[in-house]
Amino acid sequence: MYIGEFLLWFGNSIKASTRKKLKMGYLNDDMMLSEVEKDYTKQSVSSNPRPIGPYYAYNERYLEIRGGMFENFRGIITMISLMLFGVLFFFFNPIIYMLSTPNYFNDGLDVFAFIYTVVLASILIYLYIRYFRYVYRLELFTIRHIRVRFNRVTQQVYIQRPKYSGGTVVFKWQHIMPANFGESGSDMGGTNMVNLLSFHPYKTGFPIAHSVGIGKNTYRAQDYKDEWEFIRRYMEYGRDNLAKPRLSTHLPLPLHGLGGHIKPMLKMVKNSKSVLVTMMMLPVFVILLPIYTAGYFISECLCWQPRWPKVIRQAGKVGKPTPKETQLSDYPPAVQQAILDSRLEWGVRDDKTGKLVDYGNS
Template sequence: MYIGEYLFWLSSAIKSSSRKKMKMGYFNGDMKLSEVSKDYTKESASNNPRPIGPYYAYNDRYLEIRGGMFENFRGIITWISLLLFFIPFSSCFLFLDSIFTLYQKETTQIAGYIISAIFYLIIFTVTFYLFIRYFRYIFRLELFTIRHIRVRFNRVTQQVYIQRPKYCGGTVVFKWQHIMPANFGETGSDMGGTNMVNLLSFHPYKTGFPVAHSVGIGKNTYCAQDYKDEWEFIRRYMEHGRANLAKPRLSTHLPLPLHGLGGHIKPMLKMVKNGKSVLVTMMMLPVFVILLPLYTAGYFISECLCWQPRWPKVIRQAGKAGKPTPKETQLSDYPPAVQQAILDSRLEWGVRDDKTGKLVDYGNS
C-alpha cells in the first residue's frame, strides 16, 4: 500500500490551482539548524546492529531492503477494488450473454433481451469510465503497479537509491551523507508503540532539492530499539563494510502466500497482549479466524497483480569498475508543471537558527 508515499509526494508536487480546489494548505516543516546540518552517518545509534529486513540483496557493493509505509495494511484496497471490478465485469458478461442469446435465436423474448443488453452496456460503459477516469488513482496504490518499493544502499558510490512508482515521485538518487533518521535522535522521537516502519529522510538543506524526500524501510515494529538497531546495521555497512555484521536472510521478489501474514498478525497479537480481560481476548478471536486470512489473501493477490521492475542500468552497474556514478536527483528531472508545483512547496521546509529562532537563508526561499 503506497498511500503514505502518494500523499507525501502529492503534498509536495500538487499544482497550486489544484491545491486551492481541494482546499489544501501548506504545512510548516521548519527544523532547527543543528538538526539538518548534522552528519548522522558518523554517529553510532546502537550497540546491537541487527538486519531485521526484509532484505533483497547483500554484498560488498550494495544492500537492498524493502521500502514502503503501511505495508502491513496491504490487501484492504485490493479487496475493495476487486469487489468494485465485479460491477463492470459482470455487466459486460451479461451484455455479451444477451447478445449471444439473441444471435443464436434461443429466445422469443427479443424485446426484453434487447432492453437488457442496452441496460448492461450502459452500466458497463459508465462504471468502466469511472474506473479509468477516477478510481485508478485508488486501486493503483496496490494493484497493477510496482510490487514493492526498494531502497538500495551502495557503499562504493556512497549513494542511496529509492525505487518508487512515478505517482509517488519515481526513482530518486541521493548522497548517503545526506540521510537523516526520522524515528529517533534529534530529528524525531522514540516511536515505540506506533507500529511504524523505520523512517529516513533527505532534507533540502543537504540535498539542494527544493523539498524533502522521505522513505520508510523494513518491517513495522512496536519496539523503538528496532529502529536504532536496523539503522545502525545499515550505517556500519555503509561506513565500514560487511565485517563483523550478521548476514541478513534474503527474501524473494516473487509473490508468496504467507508474505502478508507477519505484517497482519503482529498488530493483532499486540492487541490481544494489551487486552485487559478475557472478554477482550474472546472478541479478538473472530478477527484471527476471519480477518487474518482475508488480509493475507488480499496481500497475496496484490503481489500477484503487480510486477517488480528492474533498476535503471546506471544504478545496476553503479560501483563497478569503469562504470559511471548515477547523478543525484535534481528539479530538472521532472516535467515543468511538477517543477513549478515543487517550487511552490519549498517554503514549507524552513530552517531556523537554534539561538535566534530566525529562518536561515539556505537558498530555498
C-alpha cells in the first residue's frame, strides 16, 4: 500500500490552484539547525546491529531492503477493488448474454433493457478510469514493492517508487537522517511503524524533503536503532563483523502478508484489559486475517517488480558512471513549480535565536 508515499508526494507537488480548491494550507515543518547540520552516518546508536529486513540483496557493492510505510495494511484496497470490479462484471455479463443470444431483441423492451445496461456499464467504466484508478493503483497494477538500495561504493542511496509517489530518486548517503529517533533519544516505539529515513532540503539542495520507510513494522523502539546501525556500519565499514541477512524473493508468496497482519492483532489482544473484549475480537481476527492475507497475495500477483535504471544497476562497478543526484529539473515544469511553492514548509531555525535560517529555500 503506497498511501503514505502518495500523500507525502501529493502534499508537496500539487499545483497551488488545486491546493486552493481542496482548501489545503501549507504546513510548518521547521527543524532546528543542529538537527539538520548533524552527520547521522558517523554516530553509533546501537551496540547490536541487526538485519531485520526483508532484504533483497547484500554484497560488496550494495544492500537492498524493502520500503513502504503501510505494508501491514496492504490487501484492504485490493479486496475493495476486486468487489468493485465484480460489480462491473455484473453489468457486463447480461450485455454479453444479450448479444450472444439469437433473436434476443424481439421487442422494444429488450432493446430498452440493452441500452439501459450499456449506459450504466459505460458510466461505471468512466468513473473507474477517471477517478477510481487513483485508488486501486495504490495496491494494484503498480510496483510490487518499493525498494531502497544503499550503495557503499558510490556512497549513495537509491529509492525506487511509483511515479505518482515521486518516482526513483538518488541522494548522497551523508545526507540521510533517521526520523524515528533523534539526539534526545526520543523514539516512536509502540507505534507499529517502519524505520523512517529522510533527506532534508538543507542537506540535499532539493526544495523539499524526501522520506521513505524501510523494513518491517515494529512495536519495539530498539528495532529501529538496531537496523539503522546495521545499515550505517555496512555503508561506513563494509560487511566485516556484520551478520549476513536472509534474502527475500521479489516473487509473490501466499504468506508474505501474514506476519504484517497478524502482529497488530496479537498486540491488540495482548494489551486488552478485558477478557470479554478479547473473546469478542478473536472471531473478527479469524475472519479478517485470511481476507487480509489473500488481499496481500493478490496485490503482489497483480503488480510487477521493475528493474532499476541501468546507471543504478551498474553503479559502483569499475569504469561505470556514478548516478547523478535527483534535481528539480528531473520533473515536469508544472511539478517543478508546485515543489517550489512548497519549499517554504521546510524551514530551519537557529538553536540560539529561534529565527529562520536562510539556506536558499525562500
